[in-house]
Amino acid sequence: MALKATQLLESIKAIVGDNGIFEDDARGVGPIVRPESSDQVSKILSLCNDIGQSIVAIGGNSTMVQGTHRGRGELALSLERMSMIEEIDTESRTMTVQAGVKLQDVQEVAAKSGFFYPLDIGARGSATVGGNIATNAGGNRVIRYGMTREQIVALEAVLADGTIIPMQGKALKNNTGYDLKHLFISSEGTLGIVTKAILRLRTLPVSQCCGWVSVPDFKSLTKLLTFVEGSSQGMLSSFEVLWAEYYEFITGPTCPHSPPLPYGDPYTVLIETQGMHQKENTTSFEMMLSEAFSEGLISDAVIAKNIAERDKLWAIRDDVNQAIQLAPIWAFDVSLAINEMEDYVNEVKNALNERWSKNSLFTYGHLGDGNLHLLPSVGDGSDETKFAIEKIIYEGIRNRNGSISAEHGIGHHKTAWLSYTRTPVEIALMKKIKQTFDPQNILNPGKIFGEDTCTILTE
Secondary structure, eight states: OOOBHHHHHHHHHHHHOGGGEEEOGGGOSSEEEOOSSHHHHHHHHHHHHHHTOOEEEESSSOOSSOTTOOOTTOEEEEOTTOOOEEEEETTTTEEEEETTSBHHHHHHHHHHTTEEOOOBOTTTTTOBHHHHHHHTOOBTTHHHHOOGGGGEEEEEEEOTTSOEEOOOOSOSOOOSSOOTHHHHTTSTTSSOEEEEEEEEOEEOOOEEEEEEEEESSHHHHHHHHHHHHHHTTTOEEEEEEEEHHHHHHHTSTTSSOOOSSOSOSSEEEEEEEEESOHHHHHHHHHHHHHHHHHTTSOSEEEEOOSHHHHHHHHHHHHOGGGGGGGOSOOOEEEEOOGGGHHHHHHHHHHHHHHHOSSOEEEEEEEGGGTEEEEEEEOSOOOHHHHHHHHHHHHHHHHHTTOBSOSSSOOTTTTGGGGGGTSOHHHHHHHHHHHHHHOTTOOBSTTSSSOOOOOOOOBO
């Protein structure tokens, strides 16, 4: 028999205190629980598990796939009161943090200590480390530093029954059986609640070279990536490509950005390197782009002369929200082999043109790690249209053995399409793991697999 809402919430309040539970309609309907420690998280989960009460962990709510969507009767668990940076170990080059800390805070504190935390996404000011871990966030520097998975030395997590899985220590190497932390990374809060993490820090780069180039064709684009990666001597940190339609929109009259280069080429690229010697690195960067121009790999280029100019170039790349002007518009995050991208995008364009006479397709992405973002708009926001567009986007990905989610996860939004990326054998194995870690299915039910069996709080 379900515990009544008032009884359950009073029991939780006894754990977290009067300030540890509240409601905020802007963050979803229903109570939000705010523990202050891993021990409190453990007690809350144990209580909820005993009665079969569903609970959804929420971070900065920057999810793109309804990963923190709550059904009626589901509790939210926010780690916003667990936002401490507990330690910076300058010798081990690690930072120990609670999961509720903001990504931007981690970046800034690391920099003040002479270190660098390389994960970077547009939502850095609101996204939390716990959310980054739950979704294995990618972002703008994956080509050099890898995704969140590569930044995590160890983590602490609480299982559905309240069991605390302690952190494993600061050593990068630990080859003793299964590395359990990797099960929690990208699990979207379905296997446990990550409460702490030890993050890997890098040496703070003291030089940045940033340029914007135009590219005449896709073959030159792939050659340019290989050329820049080799010529930059391991310093390439970003290779962000914008297809012409998106570039001309984001720098057009309805947006606050000026085009750094004239229109006309099918692709433009933001290239950035990070190193340790600004003068020498700048000279090398200029020579690299000059050689690329001589080889016909680029048509034109502009190089940022200072931080302000660099920030203006990145503002063009990051200001994706301008696309809301074309609402209704959908956001897709896919990955596939680089040599398949040109045909894939053209295939999507043709399919949109065949069905909708008036449409647009904005395409951009982290080309170096095979990740594209597509923003189609056809002037119709109906469910039927949404399904038709999803089928167009995902059919092409399935036919090319790509992924329907490169960095955003599955959440609630993409559950119907999971089989386009994962085989029945893989899905069955993942469900067995879920059953082992959370047999009551109380943690973020309905995500990834689409099987929502939440317990409803009763009055």
